[in-house]
Amino acid sequence: MIIAFGKTFPSNMQNEILFKMESRINRTLSQKPLNMQKVITAIDKLGKEIASGKYDEKINKLLIDNPLKYKDMAVRMLSREAVEAKLETELNGLSKDYGNVKAKIMPLGVIFHIAAGNVEGLPAYCVAEGLLTGNINILKLPQADNNLSVEIISRLIELEPDLSDYIYVFDTPSADIHGMRKMADLADGISVWGGDEAIMAVRRLAAPAAKLIEWGHKLGFVYISGMYHDSDLEGIAEHIAIMKQLLCSSCQVIYCDTEDIGDLHILGQRFLPILEKAVKSNLPNSIGTKANMTILGYTDMLENLISGNKNTGILKGKGCSIKVCGDSDLELSPMMCNVLIKKLPRKKIIPVLRKSKGYLQTAGLICSDSDKQDLCSVFFRCGVTKIVKPRDMSEMFLNEAHDGQYALSRYIKIVNEIF
Incomplete structure (x- = not known):
């Protein structure tokens, strides 16, 4: 299943969609940036729907133990309180004026997320972090995903249609090097979760100028x-x-x-x-x-x-x-x-x-x-x-860093105006 242009498509339409994406991304980048309050509100609404039990049947079918623990973690991380605290902690103070030098936060542009399959809900959360930094997001789902990510991300777009041009989701297998290279070529940054082999494979895949955001095994x-x-x-x-x-x-x-x-x-x-x-x-x-x-x-x-x-x-x-x-x-x-x-x-x-x-x-x-x-x-x-x-050891705490870095700071760039 694919999500593109605010709709879902069968997997066999991947090449056709990838062919259209560059012009669509360029059009999106030429428009006004995302309204961050709309993003936060949509994420918060999604979290409340998860808390209400809307996805319990799907969550309980996951091939994991302690599904309620994952649900509770998702609800906490998607709440308005957590999202606003994350923005405050990770990005506050980076935009400053130093006399005639003005420093501003800007999105990287387009992030290609290659998600791991060992944490349920991680693919959707990767997209949420990309949205919170104003980026266009291309997500490659892990092969173990059971369409829960597609369902949750589709609902996020329903809650806020303005997000439709900022989210693309593919169930491309890792063996499809041509498809993954095309996605990588569209991106300003590539965020990859996985072990040494996955990291090395992405390094070979990425263009020399692409920013690599690696979240390796620890x-x-x-x-x-x-x-x-x-x-x-x-x-x-x-x-x-x-x-x-x-x-x-x-x-x-x-x-x-x-x-x-x-x-x-x-x-x-x-x-x-x-x-x-x-x-x-x-x-x-x-x-x-x-x-x-x-x-x-x-x-x-x-x-x-x-x-x-x-x-x-x-x-x-x-x-x-x-x-x-x-x-x-x-x-x-x-x-x-x-x-x-x-x-x-x-x-x-x-x-x-x-x-x-x-x-x-x-x-x-x-x-x-x-x-x-x-x-x-x-x-x-x-x-x-x-x-x-x-x-x-495996609990997630409000305002904590990941692998010694704040994730949002890796999904932005600092630009200067000097006049």
């Missing part, structure tokens, strides 16, 4: 220094059990501030029943998630039997596992409630984590109040961009 971890309590471990377990370690902010490794491998075994033995309990309380509803958990579990077990590698112990629980490792490398866990435990003495934090620079994002921190500021400072210098309590 790795999250928990760091425990000093005393910890069962309530701390319950927070880690709850986070792992709910999110299944599928997000960039998810905990893949639990680090312990120690040189003694014995401390890791003590932590693992204490943590396993707590993790089992959390997993039991958050069993997957999606058959796809259940199958994925089973396959990953067997694959991981076989890999360890074959390789006999750096793991010094595997604690197997019902629906989960804990690996006590002999190394300190930050790496992707098997996910699906299978977590790694490693030692990382405080003095080695920087040399170890700097190996993963560019992939660091969220850290969950358990330590004394007296150590908190020093540890936060060290982690930020390594490249970590968000430090929270472990149970909050």
